Amino acid sequence: MKKVKKVLGSIFIFLLIMVGIFLIYVNDDSNAEDVALTALESDDLIQVVGEDPLYFSPKNKASKEVGIIFYPGGKVEYESYAPLMRQLAENGYSVFLVEMPFGLAVFDIDAAGDVMMEHPEVTEWYLAGHSLGGSMAAIFAGNDPNHVDGLILLAAYSTADLAETGLPVLSIYGSEDTVLSKESVEEYRSMLPVNYVEFIIEGGNHAQFGNYGEQDGDGEALISPLEQQQVTVEEVTRFIEQAELSPR
Secondary structure: OHHHHHHHHHHHHHHHHHHHHHHHHHOOOEOOOHHHHHOOOOOOOEEEEOOOOEEEEEOOHHHOOEEEEEEOOOOEOHHHHHHHHHHHHHOOOEEEEOOOHHHOHHHOOOHHHHHHHHOOOOOEEEEEEEOHHHHHHHHHHHHOHHHOOEEEEEOOOOOOOOOOOOOOEEEEEEOOOOOOOHHHHHHOHHHOOOOOEEEEEOOOOOHHHOOOOOOOOOOOOOOOHHHHHHHHHHHHHHHHHHHHHOOO
């Protein structure tokens, strides 16, 4: 009996240690910089409402029927992507920035479905994500391709097989990105439709799609975060416009 109690006590202590390690990990996020927090403020062009998701609503209603749902990168405060979201909204898109449990999109892959249900006024949906968020967005798109009009991968790749879906896909990453596994990009390229679009931002790195500072293991960017995000917005806008001209 004493041996059983000793074993159970050891298991209990081990579980406590594991829970402690997990809690430390999930609470050790990359924090949003001041420029990102400033981008959360509403102005004459963009109204920012809600918390989860953060809704960047363009006051120019001409293109509000086109929505973009964004999954943040792993362990990154979702507010870090506010500058990029605001720039997309300034082009007339309704943009929804989702907060993930524990900062990990793997715990809420289907978050986009809730956003879609809550906003029936949006008639076209583009799903986007950075790094881990992009890969999880791809899984959602693969599970429900008929409700997604396009997929945008920022420094990410798809492990979901989208090859036969006909889904428009845009893949963007920086030339100086040393976090994204180029081997995995090549390995999973066959998962994408043959007409997918790939764009490499010269001088861009992994972290500068958001505003959360430097990321461990990343390459040194040769351009500013603002420049990288501006190029991203230009390519995303071009991609959506092209997708609208060539519906599935």
